[in-house]
Amino acid sequence: MIEVNSFISLDESEIQESFIRSSGPGGQNVNKVSSAVQLRFDARGSPSLPNDVAIRLMKLAGSKLTQEGVIVIVAQSHRSQQRNREEALERLLDLIRSACITQKKRRPTKPTKASKERRLESKGKRSVVKATRRAKPMAD
DSSP states (O other): OEEOSSSOEEOGGGEEEEEEOOSSSOTTHHHHOOOEEEEEEESTTOSSSOHHHHHHHHHHHGGGBOTTSEEEEEEOSSSSHHHHHHHHHHHHHHHHHHHHSOOOOOOOOOOOHHHHHHHHHHHHHHHHHHHHHSOOOOOO
16 A cells, blocks of 8 residues: 555555656666656546545646546656656655645635725825926926
8 A cells, every 4th residue: 555645545556557768868778778667547546536636636637647537657767767666656646645635715805994095095195296296387
């Protein structure tokens, strides 16, 4: 079991990893070793995730989400396959953790009467300052 947070744990069987050739650093090693990791996680069909978390996760995934509801994460920044595996898994867990956080609904507020009066008073003062700067028409 992979611990996401105190409420959610993922089963290892829900995550599929495939290894592909990396286009990143590695010199001649790049042509020989499949060090890049492609991690796949079925967000829509996962029994470990509550429904609301799964919906937020799919919204957060953006372009990483396929039509079938599978999140695909590719990690290829490291030379070793193990470090790429760890990075891909950590990116998935960070995505799930951020999906667990619910956004508070914004309640629109109205300005108080006192704040409206202060605003109008400051506008009046500014108006007077600008009026004194204007050029006065010259009398003939």
